[in-house]
Amino acid sequence: MMRAIRLRAPASLDNLISTDLADPGSPGPGEIRVRLAASSLNFHDYAVVAGLIPSADGRIPMSDGAGTVEAVGEGVTQFIPGDLVVSTFFPEWNDGAPPTSAFTGVPGDGIDGYARSAVVTPQHWFTRVPMGYSAAEAATLTCAGLTAWRALFVDGRTEPGSTVLVQGSGGVSVFALQFAKAAGARVIATSSSDEKLERLKALGADELVNYKAEPAWGAKAMALTDGRGVDTVVEIGGAGTLDQSMVAARVGGHVALIGVLAGFAGPVQTALLMAKNLRVQGLTVGSRQQQLAMIAGIEANGIRPVISDHFPLERLTDAFRHQIANAHFGKIVVDI
Ligand SMILES: NC(=O)c1ccc[n+]([C@@H]2O[C@H](COP(=O)([O-])OP(=O)(O)OC[C@H]3O[C@@H](n4cnc5c(N)ncnc54)[C@H](OP(=O)(O)O)[C@@H]3O)[C@@H](O)[C@H]2O)c1
Structure with missing residues (x-):
């Protein structure tokens, strides 16, 4: 078993429930198992947990996730166990035009997200992280970092x-x-x-x-x-x-x-x-290839994210209250 946070209906900050979840098991062909160490809060995550965006009863929130690859399945070429990785906002958007399916495939919105301690996914759902980054730093990039990057350098x-x-x-x-x-x-x-x-x-x-x-x-x-x-x-x-x-x-x-x-x-x-x-x-965030370009840009310029606050996963509700009070500066990280 492992720990996770689920959003119970009707969606509200008071209905974020800590729960036990079946272990995701071993990765199959083309998959990786990631031990998640951090997520970070975005307004989009708040919109889901506050019910401003409809989602399924029991949804695991949070679009951003970073952690360590624990095991790789057959045919995995991009990662080896021990690699630090960070999730992509649109797991199936590799390159080219944005997906037409809106947020149906977005973790923490249309599908379960990263408010949990481990996950097994296709390898392309994650990328490498900037050299020298911690999991907490990497977990700030999926949504906020890539959106800013695309606004300035893609669009x-x-x-x-x-x-x-x-x-x-x-x-x-x-x-x-x-x-x-x-x-x-x-x-x-x-x-x-x-x-x-x-x-x-x-x-x-x-x-x-x-x-x-x-x-x-x-x-x-x-x-x-x-x-x-x-x-x-x-x-x-x-x-x-x-x-x-x-x-x-x-x-x-x-x-x-x-x-x-x-x-x-x-x-x-x-x-x-x-x-x-x-x-x-x-614009809606960006593609996997844009995330990789951002990571190269971050490395070339030695940029570190600004994290004003850390909350443990079990205090996710408090983290969101902190966010909507505008008490943060830059990013709020959730340590898993
Ligand atoms: N389209 C996309 O792909 C995409 C991706 C990421 C985020 N977003 C959206 O972008 C927005 C920001 O997201 P975030 O995650 O960065 O949120 P956030 O970290 O919660 O940002 C909150 C900050 O925004 C500032 N703010 C609030 N109202 C403002 C206003 N009327 N004028 C100027 N600044 C204002 C405040 O800064 P001060 O306290 O300094 O005043 C506040 O602290 C959200 O609406 C989110 O949904 C969209």
Whole structure:
């Protein structure tokens, strides 16, 4: 037997139940057995456990998982026992266009995730981790890390001299700040907290804007770029922030539409979108090949994730409460 957390119906933070689960056994052909050591919290995981996204009764939550390969099945070529590995968000999306099946195959959403101590999966559901990373560090990459990477370097064209605006100090945004700085970009960082802005500055943010004190932060970003606007906005608010993001963007700029923290739907200034020749591109995390490219980029630049908090798996509910109180900075890790 092994320990796991299951989400019981009706989904809510109070219905995350610690339970015993049958051991997954030995890996079959093409499979690996992974002893999971860490996961990390994403807003997406919260949306599942809070019932904002419907899921099955008994679902094991958490999309991110990292740990050590304990055994490999026949024909496994990518890993050997002892390798540290990290999960992929879309296990069957290797490369090319995004899957059309939305989140049906995503661990912790459409299928069981990694809030458990061991798992047996096809080898391609995991990748290697950056050299020198711990399992806790690796577990931050699956969702938040890869989303930031794709926004800046797959959908965006961030390069030395680019200007990037990041919103708030959560998982995606702090990775975006780190990646953008590593690429030689200038970063305008926003936060609701002056204390967190100082921490963003310590990570390399060039300009700081408190979006509560400065509700017209789009115009502020314009002013900070001498009226030119920013090349890419890492848009994690959604409906409630898109207007300001479009104001902040330069003519021909890019808004990476990632999140829903400030609303799921709302009116769009279509005339502004047109007049500024903007590209607003929605994205859902990334592919396995993009994850491998990110890992190479992390290694080349010596980037380490920012983890503000650790919780043991048995205190997953407390970890989510910490997250929705915005008490974190960067990532919250769950140690398994
Ligand atoms: N499309 C995708 O593939 C994808 C992937 C990952 C995440 N997401 C989405 O991206 C969003 C962020 O995810 P996450 O995991 O990074 O969340 P997170 O770590 O929980 O981030 C929370 C932080 O976001 C900031 N924030 C909240 N409301 C804001 C607002 N109105 N304006 C600016 N900043 C705001 C706050 O920063 P301060 O405390 O500093 O103000 C807050 O601490 C979520 O909506 C999530 O669903 C989407």
